[in-house]
Amino acid sequence: MARGKRPDIRLTITGKLGPMGCHRGHHVGEVFDYDTERGKICPMAMHCAFPYIDILRYGGSLPGQPAGTAEFCCSDADVAMVFKAEVIDEDT
Template sequence: MTRGKRPDIRLTITGKLGKMGCHRGHHVGETFDYDTERGRICPMALHCAFPYIDILRYGGTLPGQPEGTAEFCCSDADVAMVFKAEVIKEEE
């Protein structure tokens, strides 16, 4: 589903770096709809996610990443959760 003219974005936690658990309680495998579930996502992760989401929403690509996706980490030094942002195609 597309809200207005911006494509929908799904965030998925794909991994973690570090020995501690996420301070917000996130775990590998969680998925979020960026527009409707933003309040469930750690603010530190959202701060890191925004530039990538902006790039994807406006048709940009990131070097070395498949079109329509961006992988990034949150900024927590104790445990960096790895996120994948992806544009959701209308047929999904």
């Protein structure tokens, strides 16, 4: 990664909690590039994702999670979609 360039972030839907389907139509297995496709992601999910993405982009980590990753749920009480945010290493 070039100095000063923020790392790319990939968001993957890895699970679902609750009996209902996602109100936005998301499903397990969907993958999004945070910078180019965030407009396709439900605003409730993006509201929850932003702090985790900020932590990862600035070199932070979350307790109990592998380096460069953050797993979180959206805030929809009917169906909490589980997301995984990952730093994409340009060197791989």
